[in-house]
Amino acid sequence: MRVGILGGGQLAQMIAQAGANLDMSFKFISPDPKACAAPYGEHICADYQDEQAYQQMLEWADVFTYEFESIPKSVVESLEKKLALLPSSKALNVAGDRLKEKRTFNGLGIPTANFAPVDSLESLQSAVEQIGLPAILKTRSEGYDGKGQAVLRDVSQLEAAWQSVGQVPCILESMVNFSREVSIIAARSKQGEIVYYPLTENHHREGILRLSLPLQNDPYQQQAEKLAKALLDELDYVGVIAVELFQVGESLVANEFAPRVHNSGHWTIEGAHTSQFENHLRAICGLPLGKTDAINSCAMVNIIGKLPREEDVAAIEGARFHDYSKDEKPGRKIGHITITSEGLSGEAFNANLKCILQLVGEDPELR
Structure with missing residues (x-):
């Protein structure tokens, strides 16, 4: 193929x-x-x-x-x-516009933050009156890893925020008081078969994903699968998708979706029977989808800006180093490290994960 x-x-x-x-x-x-x-x-x-x-x-x-x-x-x-x-232009067009994305979620009965479109400084002022503060101003398209966004806590910040995002079409979203951020990654075949990976808990800093932890038997797995299925079927989707969610109380609230393989699913390379990358290919090429079960406990740590020494990673039992062969640059994802618990006690796994976090310049207590 x-x-x-x-x-x-x-x-x-x-x-x-x-x-x-x-x-x-x-x-x-x-x-x-x-x-x-x-x-x-x-x-x-x-x-x-x-x-x-x-x-x-x-x-x-x-x-x-x-x-x-x-x-x-x-x-x-x-x-x-x-x-x-594949996935189709329909999925791409919805995911590429935050306003369309939020309206699609709501049309399927999937809860989101309150939101309003913003096309000018005057409409931003009106949106703030409607949504309230604090809120987040986001460009409708482009923008990722915290880019194209401005947090608003006071009306005195509106003009500067509007300038900072480039005075382009935006969406204003209410701040969500969440207890954790999670993502559900799924693959859907041409025949409509869907397989789901374990719900993954994600930890960010400065708007950039730092740590992902797949959770076996999470109590919110079925709720997340139900939300993802509604979106996949609505878009007649083929391929891998990632839906990013906030847990608010006992409910999941949708943040956004990515119509592609996703950073929070990199753990699947070593940690699942079939990686998200292989299942994406299987889906778009008409092959049977592979098993998505986690093999054992696993975690993924992003490498941002500067690579650690490969020998230091190799010295940590259970760790696997993925170098993207990209130039080092502050704030840039240039690799990731996965760690699996095979042959390790729970205590040893957690200790080694802390070592990895420290090695890449993160707080070892990030979890």
Whole structure:
């Protein structure tokens, strides 16, 4: 099977790595000459609107997928008319616009924070009167890892916040008083079969995911699966999806969804019977979906900005080092470390996880 991927970053890299055992080959379109996925297939270094590059892909590929949401809408819709592109442009269009996303959730009966559209400083003032403070101003498109956002706690901050997000279409969301952040990752096949991974508890700092902990037999697993299923069926979705949720009291409130493999699912490479990356390929290529059970206790720690020494990671029992081959840069995800509990006591697993957190510059008590 020949898979064309829009994007050449670490998610494309890990998709291609998973495809090696499925006898698949890959081509990537990315304008980045240092695309870290390039060693795992053929890299077409071109802009995402380059028609000649897409013609090369169309003549070669059996199916298209993508690793991020900000692909030009016109490109996606044009490709979809000529070759299977999965997940579909419908899912991409909803996920790429926070206002559409929130309205889709609410239309399915999935609770969210209170929200209002913002298109000007005047409409921001009106939205604050409607939503109240504190609240978060977010750009409707783009923006991730805390970018394109401003926290508002006082009306005196409105003008500066509007300037800081670039005076582009936004959404104002009420602050959610949550007890924890979780995500549910699922894969849906072309036939509508759905498999779910264990609910994952996520810990952020400065808007960037730092630690993910899959939780076996979590009491909110079924509630999360029900919300994800409603969205998957509504979008007639094919591939892997991640739905980010807040736990508020005894209910789950939707934050956003990603129509792709997701950072909070990186633990599945070593920690699940079938990784999210392999199941994404299985879904879009029409293969049977793999088992999603966690093999044992597991955790994933992101490496932000600066890589630790590989030998220091190797010295921690149960740890696996994933280097994305990206240049070091403050605030940039350049790798991750997973740790599994195979052969370890619970006490030893927790101690080793603390060592990993400390190694990458995080608070060892982050959990």
